[in-house]
Amino acid sequence: ADTLNRDYVIKDINLAEFGRDEIAIAETEMPGLMALREEYGASQPLKGARITGSLHMTIQTAVLMETLVALGAELRWATCNIFSTQDHAAAAMAAAGIPTFAIKGETLAEYWDYVGRIFDWSSEDDQDRTCNMILDDGGDATMFALWGARVEAGEDLFEPSNAEEIEFVRALKAFLKAKPGYLTATVRNIKGVSEETTTGVHRLYHLAKQGKLPFPAINVNDSVTKSKFDNLYGCKESLVDAIRRATDTMLAGKVACVAGFGDVGKGSADSLRNGGARVMVTEIDPICALQAAMEGYEVVTMEEAVKRCDIFVTATGNEDVITAEHMKAMKNMAIVCNIGHFDSEIQISALDNYDWKEIKPGTDLVTFPDGKQILILAKGRLVNLGCATGHPSFVMSSSFTNQTLAQIELFTNPGQYKNDVYVLPKHLDEKVAALHLEKLGVKLTTLSKRQADYIGVPVEGPFKPDHYRY
């Protein structure tokens, strides 16, 4: 790692030029972010914003980061998954002077130490300087700050029950010892958090319901132009990309199982079917199960799927969806991976005592006592970023335009939001979509006043009621 006590920890600063070259190409595919730089560059709405960012350190995220900086923000950034960093993107950010702490393949200990680094805004001449915004993906950064403040208010930390929690507790205790009172001040100074993903949003609603959310939050995931695009079309492109890079397996003719038929499961099932696989789905929700059936997917239980499927993908946001028992019952050389945010979906640790052989980074061959073998991808962490480069730039532009608008909303309207979870208003959702039409050559039709009146919407939109489902 390239450290030397600089205010970044990355793999190799010499990758910066390569990163910069790919960022330049990505910018041509991210019209929403580039339009926001045009629109807000002069007025600098994020001047004074000190954003602690925890989001996969990819080329696409680098374009988001430099958009936030172009609008006046200062950043400190870490990735939100130990396998998702693209080292050349991290190098380009460090070379651009943005404190970045991310290495592809970092350990859990390093991951949580880096979360501490992005919260440490203190300097020689201002020990009390803290962040005043969080941009989160999955909720790890928010949890670190909140638990720090809660421990300093006298609450007992939970007993860690796995490797991840052990490192979280260790890193948090070290931070609290080094900087007593600092996270309490941080939480007090935070104007809000914008959360990228479904699992992180679930955690925020849970906190709000418990009355333990001490600042406003914007749920970016449930902007239509985020989850109905990134989660759906992003996974449709990046899932099979990852499976192919990790295994070179032929998809055509194979039988695949996707656990969960939400936005990610829908995109994932489509991805596999387009590759020529016959796809089965498992679901708990009768509505999503009915959708899957009517889309032509067989809906089965995992107990049934393990007998018949060659490829398994979890997309539920839940835990223990594929158990050790399930894996023991799978066909020889079955491929098992997860595209959900956390690695809770597959019982990876239950395989610890079996023989693991790393074929290449991201692809492990596990041999069971009876000699049966399976391939585990990205050690059960999200496979599209662990074994490939995640979603392409264009769809991430839609997600990250929402992120940027959410940061502006929270930072420039601190009094407007209570300590609760909000989604962006529909006119901004439609604005994000509109910013991405020209790139695809879309020609939009304009309503006449008569038509607008007939369907009861303003000529300029919003074109749908809040209860509309896209």
Ligand SMILES: NC(=O)c1ccc[n+]([C@@H]2O[C@H](COP(=O)([O-])OP(=O)(O)OC[C@H]3O[C@@H](n4cnc5c(N)ncnc54)[C@H](O)[C@@H]3O)[C@@H](O)[C@H]2O)c1
């Ligand atoms: N890898 C990526 O690029 C990426 C992108 C977006 C979201 N995500 C993550 O993917 C996960 C899913 O996101 P989503 O937006 O599709 O969520 P979602 O809530 O829309 O869908 C999850 C589905 O899983 C089903 N489910 C829950 N438990 C199940 C179980 N035990 N068996 C079968 N089905 C079950 C639910 O009924 C639901 O329909 C989340 O963790 C999210 O954060 C990852």
Ligand SMILES: Nc1ncnc2c1ncn2CC[C@H](O)C(=O)O
């Ligand atoms: N290319 C990507 N850059 C950053 N994050 C990415 C990329 N592809 C998928 N993701 C995951 C974020 C996604 O919005 C989520 O909800 O998890």
